[in-house]
Amino acid sequence: MPRDDAGPDFIEALARGLDVIRCFGSHRVPMSLTEIAAATGLARPTARRIVLTLEHLGYARSTPEGVVLTPRVLELGVAYTLSTGLWEVALPHLRDLVERTGQAASVAELDGSDIIYIARVEVPKVVAVNVKVGMRLPAASTALGKVLLASLDPDALHTALRAETRSPIKPHRPKPIDETEAELREVRARGWASTDGEVAPGIRSVAAPLRDGDGRTVAAVNVTAIAAEVGHRELIDDLLPLLLQATGAIGRDYELIHAAPQRALRAT
Numbered sequence: 001m002p003r004d005d006a007g008p009d010f011i012e013a014l015a016r017g018l019d020v021i022r023c024f025g026s027h028r029v030p031m032s033l034t035e036i037a038a039a040t041g042l043a044r045p046t047a048r049r050i051v052l053t054l055e056h057l058g059y060a061r062s063t064p065e066g067v068v069l070t071p072r073v074l075e076l077g078v079a080y081t082l083s084t085g086l087w088e089v090a091l092p093h094l095r096d097l098v099e100r101t102g103q104a105a106s107v108a109e110l111d112g113s114d115i116i117y118i119a120r121v122e123v124p125k126v127v128a129v130n131v132k133v134g135m136r137l138p139a140a141s142t143a144l145g146k147v148l149l150a151s152l153d154p155d156a157l158h159t160a161l162r163a164e165t166r167s168p169i170k171p172h173r174p175k176p177i178d179e180t181e182a183e184l185r186e187v188r189a190r191g192w193a194s195t196d197g198e199v200a201p202g203i204r205s206v207a208a209p210l211r212d213g214d215g216r217t218v219a220a221v222n223v224t225a226i227a228a229e230v231g232h233r234e235l236i237d238d239l240l241p242l243l244l245q246a247t248g249a250i251g252r253d254y255e256l257i258h259a260a261p262q263r264a265l266r267a268t
Helices: 012-026 033-040 044-057 071-084 086-101 143-150 154-162 177-190 232-267
Strands: 060-063 066-069 104-111 114-121 136-138 193-196 203-211 217-226
Touching (some): 012 033, 012 044, 012 066, 086 104, 086 232, 143 154, 143 217, 154 177, 203 232, 217 232
Antiparallel strands (some): 104 217, 114 136, 193 203
8 A cells, every 4th residue: 555654756665675675684584475465565566576677686595495685685785884984994993993802892773663793703702792883773672772762852852752663673671661761861971871781681882873973873882791791890991991092993983084075176
């Protein structure tokens, strides 16, 4: 069925194709046509035509067990990260941060009521936090998300906190909206956020905003640790200062890259 909020220029076929690609993110793979149709709300013949189209374009492949996406789907996400320049700017600083802290580091952006990881540097460990680029988590339960939510104006924050999450992962310790709003006021005042077992037990994280040259928060950076290895006091006293140094360095490099074309134009 056409979407109620769609205008006359809305291309329903394109939206359905994107729905099929997205449904693989929250379901096991491979998926049968019946499972794809159920996950997207499409009729099975429609789902079949979309899958055949994706196969023709190289974004999907049929196997005896079902349909799987191909690595070519990564082009869609990489096109975004390369267009902003944030991935390339952040990566060397993330690697340095991981080396200095001995813990994994990530960059995420806000999408509705969720965060989406756009960069990640792991550290080899026997026990590790299973986070991948493109993964979606409920923003209000993550340190990254709290930093990003705290940067919103009141109307945008009201909408984000009441929007339905699209993450398949549910918070380990969800909080009422009024409690979250009070916490976000504190995050906004001090400039960073931390969590302790809110998404998953035994996981601690601290995050800080990544700002552009105008002071606007464009993303957030975090350090994540296993609670058995890093105490909460150590997270704040020892790792947070290193995180703030990294976000400052990323922000400065990001601004230099984005300012360069304008400077070149003014010089011509």
